[in-house]
Structures are given as C-alpha cells and as structure tokens.
Amino acid sequence: MGKKVLITGGAGFIGSHLGDLFLSRGYEVTAYDNLDKQVHGENPERPAYLNREIELVVGDVRDADLFSRTLKQADILVHFAAAVGVGQSMYEITRYTSINTMGAAVVLEQAVQQKDHIEKMLVASxxxxxxxGLYICPSCGEVNPKLRPAEQLASRRWDMLCPVCSQPCIPAPTPETKPLFPTSVYAVNKRDHEELFLAVGDAYGIPVTAMRFFNVYGERQALSNPYTGVGAIFASRLLNDKPPVVFEDGGQSRDFIHVHDIARGCLAAIESDKANGEVFNLGTGRKLSIMDVGTAIARELGKPSDNFIVNNQYRAGDIRHCYADISRAEDLLGFRASIAFEDGVSELCSWVGSQTAVDMVDKATEELKKRGLTR
Incomplete structure (x- = not known):
C-alpha cells in the first residue's frame, strides 16, 4: 500500500485534481470537504467528477473532533480548504476569517497532536x-508599490506609476522574496495560512511547504460561483448569452496556470526534501491581460468577443499587474508549467460547453456596489 494523503478541500476544483494525481502515483487519498453550497450547489452531494477511489469525509475544518479522527490515518496532510473570493471577503469578514484563519488553526492543532505520524504538510497560499507585483521604473530600478493612489484611480489613470518618481512602471516577474502587501481579507487569510503552517511546522519538526498559486483555471471550476476565477466567471456569462463585465480598461494582467500543472507542482513539492520549509510560486511566468483572456474564451465558445462591458470602474483593493517569477520552482523542484494557455483554454471551453451555469455575477457586483467597493 502507498502512503496515505488527506486533502482538506479535496472535493473541490484543485483538490480533486491533486487527488487524481496522487492516486495515479500509488497513494491512498482521503478528501475532507464541507461541500459548500456556493461551490457545489444548493443540494450538495458527492461530485460526479470525484474519483471513486477517493474516500470522502464531509466535514468542516473547524470541527476538531471529526478532523482529528480523519487525520489519524494520514501520512501526508494537504490543506486546501478555504472560503475563496476576494470581493466577498471584504464584506463577509467574520465568515472568511473564521473558515480560513481559525480553520487552519484547528487543523494545525490536530496535526501537532498527531505529529508522530505526519511526515509532511503542504498548504495552498x-x-x-x-x-x-514587482515593477521596474526606468529611473529607480526595481520598485514594490502598494495600491495605486485613490486620486489616480478616480481620474481613471490605470497604469502603475513609480512610488518614488511617478514615472510609468513596467511589470516584471514577481519573486517569492517580494514584500507582501495583501489588499483584501482573503489575501490576509492566505498569508495567515502560509505563515501559520510554516511557523508551526518549524517549531514541531514537521516538514512543510507553502505553494503560492497564481490564477488557476481548468475543468471542475465552479461556474456558478461568482467569486471564482475570472475564466469561469467569463464563461458563465457567455454561456448565459450575457456580455462579460470588465473592470478598469481590461489591460490589467495576471498569470494563468492550468490546474493540471498546479497538481504536478504540488506533487513535486511533496516528494522533494528540497521543498521543506520553502515557499514556491506556481505560475507560468507569462502575463495575460484580462481582456485577452475573455476574448480567447469567447472565441472558443463561439460567442461574440466584441460586446464586453468595459465599465471603466475599479474595485477596492484591485491590483494592476502580477505574474510569477518561476525560477525557484525550476531550480529546487525541477518544475515548469507545461500547458500553454491557448491549449488549456481550449480544453476548458470544451468542458464548459457541456455544463449548466447559473449566472450570479450581477448579484455579486451589486453586493460590492451597495457597499461602496466599486467606484
């Protein structure tokens, strides 16, 4: 028998793909998941896509007794469970922090009590x-700006200016050493995840690795969850014959990595002692604008790509550019993403075309608007 892995959030988008990969490598896998209605629908049940060889335990990570019993058989702990959504986290502060930060604390207390049989932990950051992200100023060199000033955004000047000399800056690959400036409750919670796991693991001698996921896309993403990834949000709108809504001017960029590559990167970290105590970016090192992503999805779905609503507004806490410096994962893990966005989006849209998506984007946007979080 192979080693036994427990994945919190293991019935979700990324967790289920990692579970598949573990099974293919001879591991035994248990998924611990609360089957949240926002992700799995109003009457959640075991997802059809979840491999039958994966044991599913339905439970909340804050339930110490149930989690403790489930953890007893595990050799490896992977913590993916989280409430996910940057915008929603800004007005459901208690719920997000309870599930994310306090949930991680419960998980870690139980892991410490059972540390004699926990060989390794991996946490999703x-x-x-x-x-x-990191920027280059032509005069000042590398700069690490915080959020763009409110007065700049109010005048609809979207591009990043140097915080020292105010010249336009060029986005650069963001390394793990860049200072952290989380700009949402969700981001603060994810920093908590990373720092809690690394600190506790170091103190108790449990090897830990933290993986900083960039923008993950692929099959099994929750299409009806308006707080999920931008690719799924655009796809949901297009499937319902509604134009996607684009904030700012659509020129903001992110690093889009396929879920299969995320799973590969996590497995590489689990299986390498070089990853112990380390933090890794998991991205492609390529930046794509939000408008380019939306256009590619529309084209693949056979939908119009020239009627997007570019609303010239911004959301509190939004950033302009961030894409990964992938050199540390390459050097220490021998990992490099292998799926080009053009290939991955084609696969995503083939799957999306077979799904039913309830478009909740308008409702989610209205929640932000009435709280003054869109401007």
Whole structure:
C-alpha cells in the first residue's frame, strides 16, 4: 500500500485534481470537504467528477473532533480548504476569517497532536498575498508599490506609476522574496495560512511547504460561483448569452496556470526534501491581460468577443499587474508549467460547453456596489 494523503478541500476544483494525481502515483487519498453550497450547489452531494477511489469525509475544518479522527490515518496532510473570493471577503469578514484563519488553526492543532505520524504538510497560499507585483521604473530600478493612489484611480489613470518618481512602471516577474502587501481579507487569510503552517511546522519538526498559486483555471471550476476565477466567471456569462463585465480598461494582467500543472507542482513539492520549509510560486511566468483572456474564451465558445462591458470602474483593493517569477520552482523542484494557455483554454471551453451555469455575477457586483467597493 502507498502512503496515505488527506486533502482538506479535496472535493473541490484543485483538490480533486491533486487527488487524481496522487492516486495515479500509488497513494491512498482521503478528501475532507464541507461541500459548500456556493461551490457545489444548493443540494450538495458527492461530485460526479470525484474519483471513486477517493474516500470522502464531509466535514468542516473547524470541527476538531471529526478532523482529528480523519487525520489519524494520514501520512501526508494537504490543506486546501478555504472560503475563496476576494470581493466577498471584504464584506463577509467574520465568515472568511473564521473558515480560513481559525480553520487552519484547528487543523494545525490536530496535526501537532498527531505529529508522530505526519511526515509532511503542504498548504495552498496565493499570489494575492503580494498585492501588486514587482515593477521596474526606468529611473529607480526595481520598485514594490502598494495600491495605486485613490486620486489616480478616480481620474481613471490605470497604469502603475513609480512610488518614488511617478514615472510609468513596467511589470516584471514577481519573486517569492517580494514584500507582501495583501489588499483584501482573503489575501490576509492566505498569508495567515502560509505563515501559520510554516511557523508551526518549524517549531514541531514537521516538514512543510507553502505553494503560492497564481490564477488557476481548468475543468471542475465552479461556474456558478461568482467569486471564482475570472475564466469561469467569463464563461458563465457567455454561456448565459450575457456580455462579460470588465473592470478598469481590461489591460490589467495576471498569470494563468492550468490546474493540471498546479497538481504536478504540488506533487513535486511533496516528494522533494528540497521543498521543506520553502515557499514556491506556481505560475507560468507569462502575463495575460484580462481582456485577452475573455476574448480567447469567447472565441472558443463561439460567442461574440466584441460586446464586453468595459465599465471603466475599479474595485477596492484591485491590483494592476502580477505574474510569477518561476525560477525557484525550476531550480529546487525541477518544475515548469507545461500547458500553454491557448491549449488549456481550449480544453476548458470544451468542458464548459457541456455544463449548466447559473449566472450570479450581477448579484455579486451589486453586493460590492451597495457597499461602496466599486467606484
């Protein structure tokens, strides 16, 4: 028998793909998941896509007794469970922090009590903890700006200016050493995840790795969750014959990595001692504008790509650019993303075309608007 892995959030988008990969490598896998209605629908049940060889335990990570019993058989702990959504986290502060930060605390207390049989832990962090990415100023060199000033955004000048000399800056690959400036409750929670796991693991001698996921896309993403990835949000709108809504001017960029590559990167970290105590970016090192992503999805779905609503507004806490410096994962893990966006989006849209998506984007946007979080 192979080693036994427990994945919190293991019935979700990324967790289920990692579970598949573990099974293919001879591991035994248990998924611990609360089957949240926002992700799995009003009457959640075991997802059809979840491999039948994966044991599913339905439970909340804050339930210490149930989690403790489930953890007893595990050799490896992967913590993916989280409430996910940058915008929503800004007005459901208690819920997000309870599930994310306090949930991680419960998980870690139980892991410490059972540390004699926990060989390794891996935790999902996020690129959102960086805030803005790294930039190059022609005069000042590398700069690490915080959020763009409110007065700049109010005048609809979107591009990043140097915080020292006010010249336009060029986005650069963001390394793990960049200072962290989380700009949402969700981002602060993810920083908590990373720092809690690394600190506790170091104190108790449990090897830990934190993986900073960039923008993940692929099959099984929750299409009806308006707080999920931008690719799924655009796809949901297009499937319902509604134009996607684009904030700012659509020129903001992110690093889009396929879920299969995320799973590969996590497995590489689990299986390498070089990853112990380390933090890794998991991205492609390529930046894509939000408008380019939306256009590619529309084209693949056979939908119009010239009627997007570019609303010239911004959301509190939004950043302009962030994409990964992938050199540390390459050097220490031998990992490099292998799926080009053009290939991955084609696969995504083939799957999306077979799904039913309830478009909740207008409702989510209205929630932000009435709280003054869109301007």
């Amino acid at each position: 996020s690129m959102s903890i960086y805030g803005e």
